[in-house]
Amino acid sequence: MKRNTSQSITRRTALTLTAGAGALLAAPSILRADAPHKRVLNLQSLNSGEKLNIVYWADGDYLPDAIMRVDWFMRDLRENKAAPTDPRLLDLLHDIDANTRSKNPIYTMSGYRTERTNAWLDARGNGVDPGSFHMRGMAIDITQDFHDPEEVYRVAKKLGRGGAGFYPTKTPYAHVDVGPVDAWVYPAPGRPGRDEEYDRLRAEAETQTG
Structure with missing residues (x-):
């Protein structure tokens, strides 16, 4: 499934998708049994309180309506704006959840962060990367087991599918992204220039395939 990265998502658009996606989740098991495999995300926002338990992949492909609901859930809450989420990030979250001991939601x-939100956070410190993959829909900050908040970081680091950072702050959390592989523990920063490295590698790959 190819996605239009310039796609605009509004709250009204997201809400109109609820019925269709809800019908998918509520479908009788006899119908879902035909699918060889499905991937589910169980998410809960600590900032908005919103919850999303959704099948986002089935029958060998991503489900457009479900993906758009995830995009809205992942939105920049300061500006109430959403952008396409990299599907590889969703798969990474799915695999992290499958490899942690916790039964809690993620x-x-x-x-997602707009450039303005990322600049605002960068100005406040806290180790925010000026070239953060959050602005590309390729990163998310998460936790799961409040008694072992580092577990998500350990699993993400072991999977080795992008950046993994652990922030043992007052409210501990892990950063995960699908950029170049890296690992760090705050206050140590991630490797600088990973955004430029990603752009260079992608350009090289496009040149080779073109």
Whole structure:
């Protein structure tokens, strides 16, 4: 499924999708049994309180309506704006959840960020990357087991599918992204220039395939 990265998502658009996606989740098991496999995300925002338990992939492909609901859930809450989420990030969250011991939802703290929100956070410190993958819909800050908040970081680091950072702050959390592989523990920063590295590698790959 190819996605239009310039796609605009509004709250009205997201809400109109609820009925269709809800019908998918409520479908009788006899109908879902035909699918060889499905991927589910169980998310809860610690900032908005919103919850989303959704099948986002089935029958070998991503489900457009479900993906758009995830995009809205991941929105920048300061500006109430959403952008397409990289599907690889959703798969990473799915695999992190499958490899942690916790049965809790994945608690989200910060998903997509506009450039203005990222600059505002950067000005306040706290180790925010000026070239953050949050601005590309490729990163999210999460926690799951409040008694072992580092577990998500350990699993993400072991999976080795992008950046993994642990922030043992007053409210501990892990940062995960699908940029170049890296790992760090705050206050140590991630490797600088990973955004430029990603752009260079992607350009090289497009040149080779073109």
